[in-house]
Amino acid sequence: MAVPRGRRALLRAAFAACALPGACAAPRETDGRLPPRPPAATLHLVARGWHTELALPGHALGGSPLGEALLPRFPEARWLLFGFGLRRYFTHPDPGPGDLLAALAPGPAAIRVSGFAPAPPEAFAAEDVVRLPVAAEGRARLLAFLWAELAKDARGAPLELPERHDPRGIFFAAATPYALDYNCNAWTARALHIAGLPVDPDGVVFAAQAMRRARAAALLAAG
Known part of the structure; x- marks a missing residue:
């Protein structure tokens, strides 16, 4: 049976395409595992003495309510650091023994957001920084948590506190109160856990604990 002229042209085109290198090739055999997806963002856990903070690149906040509210406040910053603490102690420019004792009791908390141009490994000592890759889903959960x-104030904007002694940062009122078992280090560990990293926040009180668990998570991600 004769093949219509139009169909002969289609068959010739299909044959020619399959003759090209790699065209119409059979799929490669694999071990069934999908290639790892590149991280949507790279976070850093930063130790600042007894206190830990979470560093996010500014571009990771893009398109989120968090980014819309904060990025205009730090126009020259490429990184934002988030830290949590007892408001009375955290916002005091020179806390005394009474403020330190107050940290043993629950109370209103504050969140400090600081802007930095250099990346955390350049701004802080190497031993005080842990680099952690985060997937897109984890980044979305983390931004929602923060x-x-x-x-928020009556307009729905982050409630800024009047303290202005930190040249790099702005203090905001926290929605969650401070407690000894929910201090700055427990807060950062919880944030990393919410971001999908294998960091167990239970029992974290000290900066060394948060850093140790973050380093273990970083090794798992690298392996």
């Missing part, structure tokens, strides 16, 4: 942790 946004929820900021108390």
Whole structure:
């Protein structure tokens, strides 16, 4: 049976395409595992003495309510650091023994957001920084967590506190109160856990604990 002229042209085109290198090739055999997806963002856990903070690149906040509220406040910053603490102690420019003792009791908390141009490994000592890759889903959960942790004013904007002694940072009221078992280090460990990293926040009180668990998570991610 004769093949219509139009169909003969289609068959010739299909044959020619399959003759090209790699065209119409059979799929390669694999071990069934999908290639790892590149991280949506790279976070850093930063130790600042007894206190830990979470560093995010500014571009990771893009398109989120958190980014819309904070990025205009730090126009020259490429990184934002988030830290949590007892408001009375954390916002005091020179806390005394009474403020330190107050940290043993629950109370209102504050979140400090600081802007930095250099990346954390350049701004802080190498031993005080842990680099952690985060997937897109984890980044979205983390940004939602940080946004929820900021108390809002009547307009729905983060509630800024009047303390201005930190040249790099702005203090905001926290929506969650401070407690000895929910201090700055427990807060950062919880944030990393919410971001999908294998960091167990239970029992974290000291900066060394948070850093140790973050380093273990970084090794798992690298392996």
